[in-house]
Structure formats: structure tokens, C-alpha cells
Amino acid sequence: MKDPASPVCRTISTLLSRIGDKWSVLVVTTLGEGPRRFNELRREIPAVSQRMLTLTLRNLERDGLVSRAVTPSIPPRVDYALTPLGESLRCPIAALSDWAIANVAEIHEAQRRFDHEHDQAAAA
Amino acid sequence: MKDPASPVCRTISTLLSRIGDKWSVLVVTTLGEGPRRFNELRREIPAVSQRMLTLTLRNLERDGLVSRAVTPSIPPRVDYALTPLGESLRCPIAALSDWAIANVAEIHEAQRRFDHEHDQAAAA
DNA sequence: CGGGATCCCAATGGATACTG
């Protein structure tokens, strides 16, 4: 199970990278509230650059988590939404962020203590 | 909630980065089976370099997820173990990897279809 | 045994400009 060459482990690893990348989770949770157009997502996630939003959406689409519907009008219209697969990921993601929210104080205190006990050079 | 400047979001983001980095989850799940010494971990996770294992353990220790116990003998002995906080993370992590395992086939098929529909240049 | 220090390459990601 821990052999990094096994397909299962590589897929999990890929998924974790996707979860860990800077914007995927934010996009998935936003789309979890309902379909969005490209610039709607940009507005709801102000810090994302248009380049990274595009890349993130492409990756999520490739993994089958997000659907992309193009309406070839002038101006063009593209709607993004979670697929059923993407919907099913919301639950484990929520579990993770719930954990994070529940333990943010403890983590911060651990970091503070760690930084204090070692040299206080790396005071993030 | 989506303001990236908010402390909560920054902490979640940090946690997700930790989850998403290449080795943290593997280390946490391995330590979930019981305490391990440094080189035991290296043996159980063959692909990790000693540098990255050190860094990963330091980060996890700083976040309060892993404890580090030094026995100053010759040769030195260092035991790593999950803290209660680290233990509590095993559940959401398991939820995530269960999801990944359950959906690996569907994800692969989505990727295959995506790569096929677009140019087959990026055949990962 | 359990690291730290250094070097170096590859990937991530931001800013900006251009396009259909």
C-alpha cells in the first residue's frame, strides 16, 4: 500500500496534490454552492489570478470533478459546475476543513511553542 | 470565509498544503500504525529522501501533529509518534484516501476521456 | 544513527499583455 509505484498510491498522491494546490479546494467549495461563470469565480475568490483559475479549472475538469459548458454567444459564456463525482468530494473536504477549523488554535499554539523553543529566527 | 487574508483561511490553506505535500500524509499514516524511528520510516517509505523526511517531520512536529523523543545514547535514538492532535487527523485523512480509492477508476477514465477529446499531446 | 549544509534542477504560481 505504501509502494509509491503502485497505481493506487499514485492516484491518491495525485489527488492529494490537487487538494493541496493553492486553489482547487476553494474552487470546489465555491462551486459546491452552485454553478458559476468564470468571472463569477474570480470575483468570489479575489486572490486568484486568471491564469491559475484557468489551470485549476482545467485540472479539475480533467479529473472529472468539474464540468465546463460553453455557450458560444457574443460575449461568450462558460458555466462551470461540480459533477456528481465533484459533489461526492465535498464531504471528505468538509471533514478536513472542519478538522482544521476545530484545531486551528491548538496548531497555532504548537507552532508558537516550537518556534520559541528553537531559535526564534523563523518566526512565521 | 473566502477572504484569503483571514487567519482561519490561512490556517486551512497551510494545513491543505501540508496534506498536499509529497510526504506528510504518508508519514502520518505510517506513524498511525505506531511510533517509528527515523530510519524505520525511511525503510517503510522507500521513495523519500532523508532530507525530505527530516523536513516533513519537522513541519509536522511544528504543527503539533508529531512528537519527537531523543534518547541521547550511542548511537543516538530518536522516536517519532503521533500526538493526540495527529491521531485526530487520521480520520479525515482516511476519509479522503477512502474517497480516492473508491473513485480512482472513475478519475482515470475521466482523465483518459479528457486527454482523448483534446489533443492527445499531454498523455500523462 | 540521525541528521545538517550545500548545490542544483524542476515545478508552482504571480504579473502582464494579447486574442477571439
Add this chain to the structure above:
DNA sequence: CAGTATCCATTGGGATCCCG
């Protein structure tokens, strides 16, 4: 509006050598 293309800075991470 919804991207694509290019350039560039930062970071991640492997290899190697050294040390207590």
C-alpha cells in the same frame, strides 16, 4: 467574457557530502 502566451520569482525536492 473567457481565455492564451510569455516572462519571471519563489519554492519543492533530489543528490551528495559531512558531522556528532
